[in-house]
Amino acid sequence: MSQTLFERLGGTEGITKIASDLTDYHVAHKAIATRFANSDISKLKNAFATFIISGTGGPNVYKGMDVLSAHKGMNISAVEFMAVLDNVLAALKKNNIAQREQEEFLYILYSMRSQVVLV
Template sequence: MSEAKTLYQQLGEGPGIASVVDRLYELILADETLSPYFVETRLSQQKGHMAMFLAAATGGPNGYKGLDLDAAHAGRGITDADFDNVIGHAATALTEAGVDAETIGQVAGALMPLRAQVVTGEAAA
């Protein structure tokens, strides 16, 4: 009897997550509402942090050594809509990588509790 795979394993471990993260940032940077947040960001470093973060969040190794989420997003003015857009782009990147809907739902479920640490702004009236 085989053991159930972790989300990390289902996503293809390090190489699979790196591929999804690359596509995620292509989608984010093409999104006119999200791209301004990354104007002064070193993308190679950002992608590395995201890949390590996703690895840990999906049951893989925890190699993340960056700022905690509160500190990394403080003062950025990120709204609930922005957070939802990133989750949507993540779902697209995962779908394009051949990940099934149930697994995408599990990944989104792992990310949703982070909303309180990431959202630091309010939507414009």
């Protein structure tokens, strides 16, 4: 039996680090930083971590909104979506996640594009 993506991303501990780095990258990225100007960063780190844990086959710990509801009315552009994917790739690489897992994870996020961009 092959391991879940959750396990291959380092389980709760590994994903918590990835989510933390990802949030730091978002806050530092010129194209999207203003989107998070009023965010509670530790809450956001927890939301991203629990979202990834639950979505990759780990325990069902995510208590936030579904992706469409979370982004509805924000008028998010394709450029902003790309910036988020760039940050995801950077966070995965920083945490030494292998290419196969990078691909799987990016594909899952890419498939959510229609629930995020211009919704």
